[in-house]
Amino acid sequence: MKDGKCPKCGSVEVYSSRDLMLKGGPFGSNSIPVSLASMAALDNYVCTDCGKVESYVADEDKLNEIAGKWKPVRSDSEAE
Ligand SMILES: [Zn+2]
Secondary structure (H helix, E strand, C coil): CCCCCCCCCCCCCEEECCCCCCCCCHHHCCEEEEECCEEEEEEEEEECCCCCEEEEECCHHHHHHHHHHCCCHHHHHHHC
16 A cells, blocks of 8 residues: 555555644644653555555654564464
8 A cells, every 4th residue: 555556445545644643643642652651753645546444653763673572473373
């Protein structure tokens, strides 16, 4: 969806909040908790034809933090 095309309906009417100021949103509503003390703001991509939303963590430091703190999904499925 970052390429400007909706993966669901194929529309190119995709808009992004990437350049939005204060994109963490009021009270961090547009962010996800990384740890107790850390939030990662999200860039949202919205298709205005079908309403699909995709969210991405834009901050590379937060991505590294998540990789260090969260449990990888891959190893969960291998354990089963
Ligand atoms: Zn769409």
